Amino acid sequence: MQAVTFQDKDQMRVKEIETPTIRQKDDMIVRITATGICGSDLHLYKGGFPLPQDYVVGHEPMGIVEETGPEVKTLKKGDRVVIPFNIGCGECYYCTHQMESQCDHSNPHGEIGGLFGFSEIMGDYPGGQAEYLRVPYADFTSFKVPENSELEDESVMFLSDVIPTAYWSVENSGVTNGDTVIVLGCGPIGLMAQKFAWLRGASRVIAVDQVPHRLEHAERTNHVETYNFNRHEEIGKVLHENTKGGAEVVIDCVGMDGTVPPNTTFGSDGDNQFGTISPIVTASQAVKKFGMVQLTGVYGTEANNFPIGDFFSRNVGLTMGQAPVIHLMPGLYNMVENGYIDPTDIITHSMPLTEAPEAYRIFDQKEDGNIKAILKP
Template sequence: MRAVTYQGRHRIRVKNMTDAVLRHSDDILIRVTTTAICGSDLHLYNGDLRQLKEDYIIGHEPMGVVVDKGPEVTRVKVGDRVIIPFVIACGKCLYCQNQMESQCDYANEAKETGGYFGYSDSYGGFQGAQAELLRVPYGNFMPFVIPEDAELEDESLLLLSDALPTALWSVENAGVKPGDTVIVLGCGPIGLLTQKFAWLAGADRVIAIDHVEYRLEHAKRTNRVETFNFGKINALEEEVIQLTKGGADVVIDCVGLDAKRSGLEKIGSMLQLQGGSLGAFRMATRMVRKYGTIQLTGLYGLFYNQFPLGICLSETSR
């Protein structure tokens, strides 16, 4: 089968690889029809995940058609169209039973986190989805079956694998309620979807912040949000505090360590002293009202970043 493979920092190659096959009695095998590229794939491309070996198949946002299944699989049949989530979960452990599938105890022997497609042996060793075939474990729990009479094309459904539920969870977990003022940091795909869900949750005001002008224009056009370009406005935090009369009820950080880096942060990253920027988180602490909520949806997963939690939290005590 042909697959997209990691060949080292800034080197990705399509190669012929050994066909994926069933390994366990509850596995399913799908022929991938559509797959997306996630922002987190850039971390792999940039060599941030050093455990990733050459020839590892990447990708984790797929959908496709079931072509084979193990004898214990009863929930799907050959020929079903299915969406497969990024997170691999058994559906039976304590975490899965409490809707914390990303921490599944059985998907990853390392136990520190759950299993993920295409994210190295440290995350369960599951080959990725940017391939013609994909082995999916836990076939009675993992796949989301598209009804046979559904007329929607793959492109209308694919975001259900990762981006859309991430945005929905962000708004729900942040507790956005009718009447709230919500600030969303970032106008990428997750940020745009989060803005939409904030409106659906009843927010009275949704503000989008980014430094990429075309993304801000798109957010304003499609989501009816107020927009601010932090690259063009001095003392933006103070301006937002005044406009919101004390800060937002909820700030949702959809950027994480991928925020625009300062000169010192760029040097620190090159020297491997840190892994990204804390700019978005610091901005969130300065824009939220007292006793407001900061929802961290963006990734802050690199262990060598020193996370100044005490300093950042003290900035909210205006």
Template sequence: MRAVVYHGPKDVQIDDDRPKPRIEHSEDIILKITKTAICGSDLHLYHGNIKGMEPGQVLGHEFAGIVEQVGDRVEEVKQGDRVVVPFNINCGRCWYCRHGLWSQCDRSNPQGELGAVFGYGQNMGGYDGGQAEYVRVPYANTVPLKIPENLSEEQALFLSDVFCTGYFGADMANVQPGDDVAVFGAGPVGYFAVVSAFLRGAARVFAIDHWPARLDKAKKAGAEPINFDQEDPISKIKQETKCRGAICIDAVGYEAVGHHLHDNSANPAYIPQDSLQVINWIVQAAKKFTTVGIPGVYLTEYADFPLGQFFQRELQIKMGQCPVKKYNEQLLHLIEVGRVDPTQLISHRMKLDEAPKAYDMFDKKEDVTKVVMTP
């Protein structure tokens, strides 16, 4: 079969003769992929920043398709069902799964104590991903979500990750009716954090980024865009909220860029990458006594983390990997009844064979907001 395979930093290739996956355990299914997407967190792999990522790994953790084969003990789905699959893998039986903490399943990752993820290297379980013609899905009585007849796979696709992760950010930040919300990052997760903040009743949502195409998508979703190349986001948020600040969501993570004041400079200097840029903005822009939601990925230790400022402003932090199954059914129903159209985020539809080009385009961002591929 054809699959998108990691060969090294900024080197993904199409493997035309990858062995088709087979049933290995009685609760496995084999899924024929009909839609798959490139996620922003795939770019961390693409840049070579993820430990345990080895050449030969099939990429992709956002995918949907048709069940082609089922194991002997699979009861919840059958051959021919259309399903979307969460990016994190859950056994459904361990303590974490039984308490709805799906992203930290204790049984799905044979390589360590962290929960497992499709297509994300050995440290996250070593499972092949769904940027391929077929994928093996374990624990199929727990993991897949059936797609209703009135929805396409493309409409349900982002329930694999980014829609749920954006909602997770708004949920962690405890967005309430009437709140002013600031979403840092207008990429796919930021876009759905904007959508989710409004679903939860936000009065206003500010979207902070510097890519015009992404800010335009956020604006169409109802956000007020702030381009940090053109104005200081802290001053703008304080001005618009009468100095109270906003409920803040970090939808960027450690591969952030931005403007950063140096002690020896009177003017902001452009830093190509500043891992704490968004954190340093948030600690100034956040409304006191609120909770900051961080669905953006952070992977290492930070000596200069502004813990003292968080303490002084009495800010709480909630962060981590989204437990997709906590949210995907309720968000599916919002799509089903027409409250949300996730396909509005898509900027490019491409063939799986074009994956190397798609990764390069998505990495450069420019006019690319989301790439969906068809095998």
């Protein structure tokens, strides 16, 4: 089969590799029909996460069940499924208490739960940017699209990550009626979080980014206020002033990919081994006393200059982590089906799997109005 493989920094390659097979009795093999490139994949692309050469990447896939192991009970050949980026056993404490991103059994190489496409550190599960994918714990680690569904792949594939991660970010941050919510980042997760903030009753939603076409999309599609932080020396303080004391909730959908604001001491050498914590600093300045900061953007290394004093002295709550998405998928499917949310407006590029290297380059360089690229084998 063909698959997108990591080669080196800034180098992905589509290669012919061995097609996966059933290895455990509760495995299934899925023929991929659509898969996304995530911002987290750019960490791999930029060399910020250790991957062996030729490793298959991707964690936003969906497709058709091709084969099932003898212990798979709820799925059969021909079923249409979305595969979450979380890999959960379905039986441990965390999986049975809606915390499946921290499954005890899906990662034999570490304490945290397994993920597709992130090498041995995350369980050694080759990813879904490929023609076929082996899915462990198939009954639990999947969402079966109803047989009578008229929704296209583009409408449901983001149940794998973007939709539930954004939803959980808003839910976990405690947004309530009347809140002012600041969303840092207008990538796919940030754009979707803006939608959910409105649905949770926010009275004001503010989006921050530096990419003009993303800000334009956020304003046009989500009807939010927008700030280009490149136009402000201390964007956190500007937001604090313009919200008259800060926002009740700040959601960081950027993570260590953040660009260091001008005239600050924060940078890639001073913050951590890869990237920056400048979005956290912005959040600490923009949040209200007794407010909440939700860190959804990925932070993968230790950090210096963390503004713990600002958080502590102002009674700011801080929550973060990998979203547990599996239990959220059925309810969010219903929201998409019933028209409460349209995830397709973030798609700017649909490309064949064979063009994945170019899709990565466009995404990384933010060219051609790119927001979200999907690949079709």
